[in-house]
Amino acid sequence: MSMVQERTAIVTGASRGLGKELVRLLVRDTGVQRVWAIARSELRLRELRSELGEKIEIFPADLTERSAVDRLSVALQERQPQIVYLVNDAGFGKFGPSRGVAVGDVWDMVALNAGALAAVTQVCLPYIGQGGCIMNVCSIAAFHPLPYMNVYSATKVFALHYSLALRRELRQAGVNVTAVCPGWMDTAFLDRAREGVGHMVTRYAGITTPERVARKALRDARRGRSRSLCGVFSHLTFWASRLLPRSLVTRLWLMQQHLS
Ligand SMILES: NC(=O)c1ccc[n+]([C@@H]2O[C@H](COP(=O)([O-])OP(=O)(O)OC[C@H]3O[C@@H](n4cnc5c(N)ncnc54)[C@H](OP(=O)(O)O)[C@@H]3O)[C@@H](O)[C@H]2O)c1
Numbered sequence: 285m286s287m288v289q290e291r292t293a294i295v296t297g298a299s300r301g302l303g304k305e306l307v308r309l310l311v312r313d314t315g316v317q318r319v320w321a322i323a324r325s326e327l328r329l330r331e332l333r334s335e336l337g338e339k340i341e342i343f344p345a346d347l348t349e350r351s352a353v354d355r356l357s358v359a360l361q362e363r364q365p366q367i368v369y370l371v372n373d374a375g376f377g378k379f380g381p382s383r384g385v386a387v388g389d390v391w392d393m394v395a396l397n398a399g400a401l402a403a404v405t406q407v408c409l410p411y412i413g414q415g416g417c418i419m420n421v422c423s424i425a426a427f428h429p430l431p432y433m434n435v436y437s438a439t440k441v442f443a444l445h446y447s448l449a450l451r452r453e454l455r456q457a458g459v460n461v462t463a464v465c466p467g468w469m470d471t472a473f474l475d476r477a478r479e480g481v482g483h484m485v486t487r488y489a490g491i492t493t494p495e496r497v498a499r500k501a502l503r504d505a506r507r508g509r510s511r512s513l514c515g516v517f518s519h520l521t522f523w524a525s526r527l528l529p530r531s532l533v534t535r536l537w538l539m540q541q542h543l544s
Pocket residue numbers: 296297298299300301302303322323324325326328345346347348373374375376377396421422423424465466467468469470471472473474476494
């Protein structure tokens with residue numbers, strides 16, 4: 285007897301912010317039959333299921349832990365889903381002078397924003413076929429070096445280069461990879477970034493809502509775009525970092541933040 289594979293979306297960072305908005309859009313605007321919603325907070329994931337219904341399957345996990353990715357791998361082997369969307373959104377940053385950032389936060393930023401993004405993709409790949417779509421949430425922070433956000437921005441460089449290289453590799457198989465590069469979004473991310481570190485980075489030019497970024501990201505992914513940028517400031521940053529010397533763009537950013 286052949287097993288009917290469910291058209292499934294896997295979304296990390298699904299409990300809040302951009303990831304939650306993407307789950308809402310995937311449920312309402314695409315033909316997915318199931319969304320595996322992954323984040324640490326079981327409570328918030330349950331609330332999401334109450335809002336969106338039985339299509340949501342919750343998968344509480346701390347993705348800084350390698351064992352969480354192994355658990356996901358086992359669940360995928362058992363269920364054999366057809367993954368039509370993979371959204372790697374989970375991420376966090378700590379902004380402030382490097383001497384003030386705890387070593388645990390440094391480790392976890394790299395583990396979550398870079399390690400888990402690649403490892404989750406790795407365990408999902410066998411289940412993504414032609415027409416499948418991978419959306420990796422990077423940031424405009426990947427476009428040029430960012431003092432006071434150095435570890436965070438470096439993890440986003442990893443995410444961006446990884447995504448663009450994977451995109452090229454998977455092209456023949458008909459799988460699209462889009463690097464979603466948001467600018468500032470008004471989410472709990474900013475509170476976590478400032479918590480315990482001090483207020484160095486305080487000017488959020490072009491800040492927008494996660495709803496807007498999510499809509500643009502899904503549209504760009506469906507059109508097979510390599511990058512998704514939303515809003516004037518994100519486009520300006522992208523082009524400035526391509527056309528001007530890197531050191532100048534970094535200096536302009538420091539001036540905009542009133543930092544030296
Ligand atoms: N907000 C911005 O200004 C901004 C700008 C550019 C890029 N981004 C990127 O956009 C993505 C989403 O950010 P957001 O603004 O939506 O932030 P957010 O509201 O703080 O959401 C982050 C999501 O990641 C999950 N998460 C955090 N740590 C985790 C862990 N250890 N294991 C599993 N899940 C974890 C959170 O859920 P739990 O807390 O329940 O675990 C939450 O669902 C991130 O990759 C971020 O780097 C944000």
